[in-house]
Amino acid sequence: MDKKRRDFLKVAGISTLAGLGGTAVVDKIVAGASPAVANASTAAHAEKDTAHAKAPVAATGKRYGMVIDVRKFQNDPSLGEKAERACIEAHNIPEFPEKKDEIKWIWMTNYENCFPEKSQLYKDETTESHQVPVFCNHCDDPPCVRACPTKATFKNKDGVVIMDFHRCIGCRFCMAACPYGMRSFNWRNPRPFIKETNKQFPTRMRGVVEKCNFCAERIGVGEQPACVEACGESKAMVFGDLNDPHSEVRKILKENYTIQRKPSLGTHPSVFYIV
Amino acid sequence: MYDSGKIIPGLIIFVLFITIPIWYNHGDAGNAPKPELPKDAKSCVLSAEDMRSGHMQLLNEWRDEVLRDGDRGTITIDGKQYQKSLMLTCMECHTSKKKFCDTCHDYASVKPYCWDCHIAPVE
Ligand code: SF4
Numbered sequence: 001m002d003k004k005r006r007d008f009l010k011v012a013g014i015s016t017l018a019g020l021g022g023t024a025v026v027d028k029i030v031a032g033a034s035p036a037v038a039n040a041s042t043a044a045h046a047e048k049d050t051a052h053a054k055a056p057v058a059a060t061g062k063r064y065g066m067v068i069d070v071r072k073f074q075n076d077p078s079l080g081e082k083a084e085r086a087c088i089e090a091h092n093i094p095e096f097p098e099k100k101d102e103i104k105w106i107w108m109t110n111y112e113n114c115f116p117e118k119s120q121l122y123k124d125e126t127t128e129s130h131q132v133p134v135f136c137n138h139c140d141d142p143p144c145v146r147a148c149p150t151k152a153t154f155k156n157k158d159g160v161v162i163m164d165f166h167r168c169i170g171c172r173f174c175m176a177a178c179p180y181g182m183r184s185f186n187w188r189n190p191r192p193f194i195k196e197t198n199k200q201f202p203t204r205m206r207g208v209v210e211k212c213n214f215c216a217e218r219i220g221v222g223e224q225p226a227c228v229e230a231c232g233e234s235k236a237m238v239f240g241d242l243n244d245p246h247s248e249v250r251k252i253l254k255e256n257y258t259i260q261r262k263p264s265l266g267t268h269p270s271v272f273y274i275v
Numbered sequence: 276m277y278d279s280g281k282i283i284p285g286l287i288i289f290v291l292f293i294t295i296p297i298w299y300n301h302g303d304a305g306n307a308p309k310p311e312l313p314k315d316a317k318s319c320v321l322s323a324e325d326m327r328s329g330h331m332q333l334l335n336e337w338r339d340e341v342l343r344d345g346d347r348g349t350i351t352i353d354g355k356q357y358q359k360s361l362m363l364t365c366m367e368c369h370t371s372k373k374k375f376c377d378t379c380h381d382y383a384s385v386k387p388y389c390w391d392c393h394i395a396p397v398e
């Protein structure tokens with residue numbers, strides 16, 4: 001019996017080694033057999049990486065973005081509420097009584113929550129007392145899209161990060177991946193908590209994630225996003241194509257000093273703030 | 276055969292039991308559903324036969340075109356433009372989900388999840 005066990009261990013040990021070595025050898029052979037494929041993919045990756053390092057903005061196609069003038073939100077504190085309401089009404093966003101169930105697409109938050117990387121010691125009075133609107137940044141390199149296993153979250157041809165609710169399985173990987181916390185999960189059936197139903201837009205069901213979609217359904221037919229419209233003439237929020245050098249957003253970006261949220265993460269947000 | 280006195284009645288009971296659905300309905304498949312058609316609309320986006328057999332594929336195509344490809348082009352019927360939309364096109368003419376969608380879906384015992392999110396017309 002003893003001898004047998006010894007033999008068994010020997011054979012097992014040798015086959016494990018052979019197996020480990022073997023896969024390495026097989027890998028080598030496979031890599032050697034198809035060098036063109038392997039090279040092409042690494043080259044493509046390398047190219048993509050350098051492209052990101054050099055020019056964060058894609059040169060072709062549309063890339064919708066927004067510029068938020070925080071000063072205007074400070075001058076008129078009602079604007080934040082207006083933008084929130086417009087979004088809630090446009091997208092059938094439920095309003096739950098309990099904070100833990102909350103679904104939010106756009107909301108006002110403290111400066112230090114919006115820009116945690118900025119110096120927070122000895123803030124000036126306006127920064128201390130006023131709030132900043134936050135919503136999905138429609139990142140050019142969105143980590144939520146990379147995390148989503150079903151492609152329910154994806155970047156569309158206009159550079160807008162949207163969701164196909166039909167495909168969402170509620171795994172919430174995207175929520176873990178979004179460094180800005182811009183996504184909400186439907187823990188409960190949202191339907192009974194929708195105050196006024198907008199017939200132009202569907203609701204969601206329990207177990208689905210949702211977030212700002214840059215009003216894809218409105219910009220697709222040439223309208224402005226609901227929150228931008230709600231801010232009206234104040235121009236506190238301006239929407240447009242960042243890839244079009246003649247667009248209004250690009251003009252504003254040229255004339256003002258703007259910041260993005262957590263730029264060091266390399267997500268390349270498409271929402272800019274004038275502070 | 277041994278025990279034929281037990282086996283044969285047992286078999287008969289078994290056969291009767293698994294055919295319950297047939298004799299319970301008297302061999303009749305029930306009346307074919309009669310979905311109520313819109314009164315004022317004459318033509319649909321496809322012929323009645325194509326809609327009957329393929330409306331689910333069409334809705335999926337519309338969904339993918341509009342949402343994933345951002346192609347919101349309209350469909351023209353009799354000079355009128357229609358969007359690719361369940362809520363805004365189909366249910367504009369078929370104003371009753373109960374009298375239209377549900378009649379066949381109930382009959383065929385299918386439970387599409389469209390209405391978990393899409394809003395049915397008020398009835
Ligand atoms: S802000 Fe978050 S949810 Fe929006 S695109 Fe970026 S990572 Fe995704």
Ligand code: SF4
Binds near residue numbers: 148149150152174
């Ligand atoms: S919760 Fe939905 S959208 Fe988010 S990663 Fe999972 S499937 Fe994708």
Ligand code: SF4
Binds near residue numbers: 086
């Ligand atoms: S762009 Fe549209 S979806 Fe996004 S916050 Fe504004 S109103 Fe809501």
